[in-house]
Amino acid sequence: MDDAEGRADFHRLVTDVVAPVALARGLVVAMLDDRNDSVLFHAEPLAEFLALHPEVAAAHGDQEVRCIDLWLHRSDDHRSVTAQLEGTDVADWLRANGHDALAADASATDDPATSLRAVARALALMLD
Numbered sequence: 001m002d003d004a005e006g007r008a009d010f011h012r013l014v015t016d017v018v019a020p021v022a023l024a025r026g027l028v029v030a031m032l033d034d035r036n037d038s039v040l041f042h043a044e045p046l047a048e049f050l051a052l053h054p055e056v057a058a059a060h061g062d063q064e065v066r067c068i069d070l071w072l073h074r075s076d077d078h079r080s081v082t083a084q085l086e087g088t089d090v091a092d093w094l095r096a097n098g099h100d101a102l103a104a105d106a107s108a109t110d111d112p113a114t115s116l117r118a119v120a121r122a123l124a125l126m127l128d
Helices: 003-024 046-052 054-058 090-096 100-106 112-127
Strands: 027-033 038-043 069-074 081-085
Touching: 003 027, 003 038, 003 069, 003 112, 038 046, 046 054, 069 112, 081 090, 081 112, 090 100, 090 112, 100 112
Parallel strands: none
Antiparallel strands: 027 038, 038 069, 069 081
16 A cells, blocks of 8 residues: 555544544544644634533643644554644553553554544543
């Protein structure tokens, strides 16, 4: 599979697997970055998201919250995906909260689809 096909598959997986979970929790697709194999979601509308998820805003301390981001990055070798919600690595959050098996899936190094399914489940845990 060439890089363009792989990128299209990655974007399709994100759209099919992660986007429905993210949208239900107030995160919308803001950008598909072909150059860096990344997808950015952000909270929309921000005020409603922060009212529903004050723990995310609390991480900012006294600073004004201007945006809340979820980044998904496909690795250079196209075998894995990393995800960060407002700078917090999703797999690290899962491990810290006792979800080791799901963290292992989120960190899968050979199957982006497994990683993205785990990220979708992690978002539900983090934001419900």
